[in-house]
Amino acid sequence: MAKLFEETQINGMVLANRFVRSATWEGMAGEDGSVTPKLIDCMINLARGGIGLIISSHTYIHRAGQAGPWQLGVYSDDLIPGLTAMADAVHKNSGKIVMQLAHAGFFANAKLSGHQPFAVSDVEGMAKSPRKEMTVQEIGEIVRAFTDAAKRAKRAGFDGVQIHSAHGYLMSQFLSPAFNRRTDKYGGSVENRARALSWKRFGLSGAVLGKTIRCSLK
Numbered sequence: 001m002a003k004l005f006e007e008t009q010i011n012g013m014v015l016a017n018r019f020v021r022s023a024t025w026e027g028m029a030g031e032d033g034s035v036t037p038k039l040i041d042c043m044i045n046l047a048r049g050g051i052g053l054i055i056s057s058h059t060y061i062h063r064a065g066q067a068g069p070w071q072l073g074v075y076s077d078d079l080i081p082g083l084t085a086m087a088d089a090v091h092k093n094s095g096k097i098v099m100q101l102a103h104a105g106f107f108a109n110a111k112l113s114g115h116q117p118f119a120v121s122d123v124e125g126m127a128k129s130p131r132k133e134m135t136v137q138e139i140g141e142i143v144r145a146f147t148d149a150a151k152r153a154k155r156a157g158f159d160g161v162q163i164h165s166a167h168g169y170l171m172s173q174f175l176s177p178a179f180n181r182r183t184d185k186y187g188g189s190v191e192n193r194a195r196a197l198s199w200k201r202f203g204l205s206g207a208v209l210g211k212t213i214r215c216s217l218k
């Protein structure tokens, strides 16, 4: 039990203790995904309450990937100042913060995003609204959007990024044979289904992000 309160490290990231706030949608961002004072207060309370590492709520890396209302965004450089204030607030209170990067795939909310949701495959009966099966070129664009979002997280001073590849969202749709019926290099074998998620493709290497930011996959 005492160990929970001991300082620790994850891949060189020093944490004041072993308490981690798992990524949690707070519903406190602005309509455009921007950071609000309420969200910053929430982060301060978590850090002051003794959470060594906060994983942010799922941030949408592309406008078409927005899952729900008041979700935090990282799709544009315009959002960086607010994100910087959020990371600073955590650091000033002795915490660390990792940004979770996400795209909702065909569970994206078309009414909010104004975009037709992307799908890995056009599978009947699962999506809420008409969706578009991604071309290989579009997959490349989304992978680049993840890379750009990670670079924004770094510029904003976050300690790391976490790729959201769970809960039926886009990256888990690639992995799942129920969602992924593709017959090209992104479908079929486990290796093919995991192809879009490789670090190399995300460009999340030390060369791109530097050694001061960590990457993880959920």
Ligand SMILES: Cc1cc2nc3c(=O)[nH]c(=O)nc-3n(C[C@H](O)[C@H](O)[C@H](O)COP(=O)(O)O)c2cc1C
Residues within 6 Å of the ligand: 022, 023, 024, 025, 026, 056, 057, 058, 100, 164, 166, 218
């Ligand atoms: C209100 C709420 C919001 C959540 N938002 C996210 C999220 O943004 N991203 C994510 O990966 N998981 C999210 N989760 C899931 C949690 O991070 C966590 O995986 C889940 O609660 C299971 O935790 P446990 O394994 O400790 O029981 C959310 C859970 C809740 C209850």
